[in-house]
Amino acid sequence: MLELNEIEQSRKNRIAEIRAQGIDPFGRRFDGALPVISVLERWEALTGQTVRVRGRVMAIRGHGKACFLVLADMSGRIQLYVRSDDLQEPGYEWFRQYIDSGDIIGVEGSLFVTRTGERTIAVSKVWLLSKAVRTLPEKFHGLTDVELRYRRRYVDLMVNTDVRDTFVMRSTIVSNIRTYLTARGYLEVETPMLQPIAGGATARPFVTHHNALDEDLYLRIAPELYLKRLLVGGFERVFEINRSFRNEGIDTVHNPEFTMMELYEAYSDLDGMISLTEDLILKLANEVTRSPVVQFGDQTIHFAGPFARTTFDHALRQYAGLSLEDLRDPMVARRAIEQFGIHMDKSFEYANVVNEVFDKMVEPNFVDPTFVHDYPVEISPLAKRMPDQPHLVQRFELFVGGMEVANAFTELNDPIDQEERFAEQAAAKASGDDESQSMDLDYVRALQYGMPPAGGLGIGIDRLVMLLLGQESIRDVILFPVLKRREQQD
Numbered sequence: 001m002l003e004l005n006e007i008e009q010s011r012k013n014r015i016a017e018i019r020a021q022g023i024d025p026f027g028r029r030f031d032g033a034l035p036v037i038s039v040l041e042r043w044e045a046l047t048g049q050t051v052r053v054r055g056r057v058m059a060i061r062g063h064g065k066a067c068f069l070v071l072a073d074m075s076g077r078i079q080l081y082v083r084s085d086d087l088q089e090p091g092y093e094w095f096r097q098y099i100d101s102g103d104i105i106g107v108e109g110s111l112f113v114t115r116t117g118e119r120t121i122a123v124s125k126v127w128l129l130s131k132a133v134r135t136l137p138e139k140f141h142g143l144t145d146v147e148l149r150y151r152r153r154y155v156d157l158m159v160n161t162d163v164r165d166t167f168v169m170r171s172t173i174v175s176n177i178r179t180y181l182t183a184r185g186y187l188e189v190e191t192p193m194l195q196p197i198a199g200g201a202t203a204r205p206f207v208t209h210h211n212a213l214d215e216d217l218y219l220r221i222a223p224e225l226y227l228k229r230l231l232v233g234g235f236e237r238v239f240e241i242n243r244s245f246r247n248e249g250i251d252t253v254h255n256p257e258f259t260m261m262e263l264y265e266a267y268s269d270l271d272g273m274i275s276l277t278e279d280l281i282l283k284l285a286n287e288v289t290r291s292p293v294v295q296f297g298d299q300t301i302h303f304a305g306p307f308a309r310t311t312f313d314h315a316l317r318q319y320a321g322l323s324l325e326d327l328r329d330p331m332v333a334r335r336a337i338e339q340f341g342i343h344m345d346k347s348f349e350y351a352n353v354v355n356e357v358f359d360k361m362v363e364p365n366f367v368d369p370t371f372v373h374d375y376p377v378e379i380s381p382l383a384k385r386m387p388d389q390p391h392l393v394q395r396f397e398l399f400v401g402g403m404e405v406a407n408a409f410t411e412l413n414d415p416i417d418q419e420e421r422f423a424e425q426a427a428a429k430a431s432g433d434d435e436s437q438s439m440d441l442d443y444v445r446a447l448q449y450g451m452p453p454a455g456g457l458g459i460g461i462d463r464l465v466m467l468l469l470g471q472e473s474i475r476d477v478i479l480f481p482v483l484k485r486r487e488q489q490d
Contacts, residue, residue: 004133011100012133018098023090027129030054030106037075039111043119047111051121053078054106054129056158057099058136065092068120071107074164079120080107089125102132150475150483163476169289170465170477174241176288177261177461180280186237186263191226193219193243199440200224200382203246206256219245224382224456225443227264228411231454232446239263241461252473253403256482259461264411268455270394273408274371277398277457278307281369281464289468296401297472299367307369307398312358315372320361324376327353347433351378366399381421381437383409401467408457415447 004012018025033054039046055073062068069080084092086109099105106127114120136159149156149163157164178188196215198205200222210217223240230238241261248254265272285292285303292303313324320336327333333353337344342360346352354376366372373396377385383393394410412418422444428436465477475481 005135008134011131011135014098015131015133018128018131023128025128025131027104027106027127030127030129033106035075036071036073036078039078039121040076040119043111050108050110050124052106052108053121055104056132057101057103057105058159060099060101067096071105079114079118080109080123081112081114081120082123082126086122086124087126095126098131099126099128100132100135102134102136103128104130104132147483150481151486153479166469166471166477167479169469173284173288173465173468174259174461176284177241177280180283181239181263184237186239186265187235189227189230189235189238189240190242191220191223191230191240193245195220195226197438197440199437199443200226201244201246202379202381202435202437204248204435206245206247221246222260222458223262224458225440227262228451228454228456229443229446231264231266232449232451236266236452237263250482252475253463253466255462255474255478258474258478260458261461262456262458264454264456266452266454269410269453270373270396270408270455273455273457274396277406277408277459278305278369281398284464284468294468294470296467296470299401301401301467302368303468304368307371308366309371309373311374312372312376312392313374315362315365316358318362319365320357322357324354327357346435347428347431349378349428349433351376351428352433355379363399363404364402367401369398369400369405371396371398377421380409381425382412382418384412384414385417403463404460405463405467406457406459408455411451411454411456413447413451413453415444418447419444 015025033052036053036055039051039053053071053073055071057069058072058077059070060067065085066081066083069082071078071080082092082095087095106129107121107123108125109121109123112120112122137155157167182188194208194210194217196217198218198221200220201224203221205221206219208217208219209215222244223242227238227240239261241259243257244260245257247256250256282303282305285294294301294303317323320340322332322336327336328350330348333350334348336357337353340357340361342356344352344356346356374386374389374392375383375395377391377393380393380395383395386392386394396408397404398406412421422437422439425437426439429438462474462477466472466474469477471477
């Protein structure tokens with residue numbers, strides 16, 4: 001049973017009183033209401049008319065025969081004036097006894113401007129649409145327990161309009177990505193989230209069990225291999241915006257459940273993906289957020305083209321003082337890991353060492369958008385090799401604000417090479433690297449039917465939104481982030 005304080009218990013008790021009067025404390029449909037923003041924008045035209053609005057009571061002030069309320073809906077806030085001589089239904093005394101801050105009400109009245117210049121609705125009728133038992137926090141954003149905002153996002157959204165605006169902007173960004181891609185002939189598709197093999201990325205999956213099939217299934221870590229099967233089937237431009245899941249740590253840039261946009265384009269390549277990525281992000285910065293300069297913590301990010309470019313090996317040399325070839329020497333690699341203070345919780349394979357050193361020593365240096373390309377084949381099992389340097393692949397990652405935002409390949413469509421790389425990944429998994437990919441023979445079979453040359457791109461939507469809106473934590477752009485479970489509290 002959830003505990004209530006004295007005021008909240010009193011509100012709960014009054015629900016029975018309201019019901020006894022034949023009034024439903026949780027209301028019914030309420031038609032004819034205008035959004036608050038519409039009333040404010042059409043103020044002159046509506047003056048002299050009776051208007052209806054509905055929303056949540058955010059504050060009540062005043063005593064005696066009159067009071068002022070602040071009413072909020074999705075579009076904005078407006079002041080209400082309730083006076084005993086004007087309120088026809090249900091009567092002023094009833095109103096003062098049973099309407100509290102936090103309640104959802106509908107009102108009818110006329111417009112006027114107070115002596116202080118405040119646009120206000122003089123209320124003549126009130127309808128209780130939903131009785132709030134719990135009281136609104138006065139300064140919810142000031143709570144010392146910052147996680148409470150994420151745990152009770154419904155209250156966070158209710159009282160902090162800037163938080164609500166963040167999620168409206170997130171929706172706008174995603175909508176604009178869809179519009180951008182469909183206008184360029186991409187088909188939006190949906191691929192399985194429950195997969196028999198966790199493939200398409202190097203990550204630890206979530207495992208579940210299907211009772212009817214008596215088989216383990218995996219929440220997908222990436223949609224890649226299914227989307228590329230569609231290229232084999234004849235689709236030439238496909239994309240998906242949906243959830244992926246990785247059973248890994250939680251911090252300011254990682255959430256186990258996250259949103260990815262992945263696209264694949266037949267007859268394109270890495271250069272095509274670079275052009276598309278840069279154009280898309282610049283359009284989002286300029287047209288959606290309307291700011292090519294974003295303050296991201298103590299960093300200032302400039303979204304201006306062309307984005308900087310560097311090779312993986314050059315960046316490694318510049319910021320870690322080591323080359324890809326240096327790290328092939330186990331003694332050099334171990335010395336570097338110790339020197340940099342890196343804790344290796346994975347096997348000491350070349351691919352893992354390279355990833356860890358790059359992640360800790362190189363990535364944080366890329367504040368403005370930077371394409372890093374020419375990756376080692378060992379950490380890119382699904383990308384096509386470079387013809388003149390087969391130990392490298394045609395891959396880039398885009399880094400902004402010190403973190404990865406996008407990942408793209410010229411896609412590997414050689415079934416022989418792909419099967420060999422899967423075999424190497426499977427061997428690493430068998431030796432204890434549980435993040436390595438498994439052998440997906442059906443995907444190899446698909447490639448044997450012939451997949452056209454192609455470019456592929458993945459963008460982390462949550463991180464992109466963080467960067468465009470200047471939000472430093474991924475929890476601030478995910479409505480309900482994963483949190484460690486607590487016992488129920490009041």
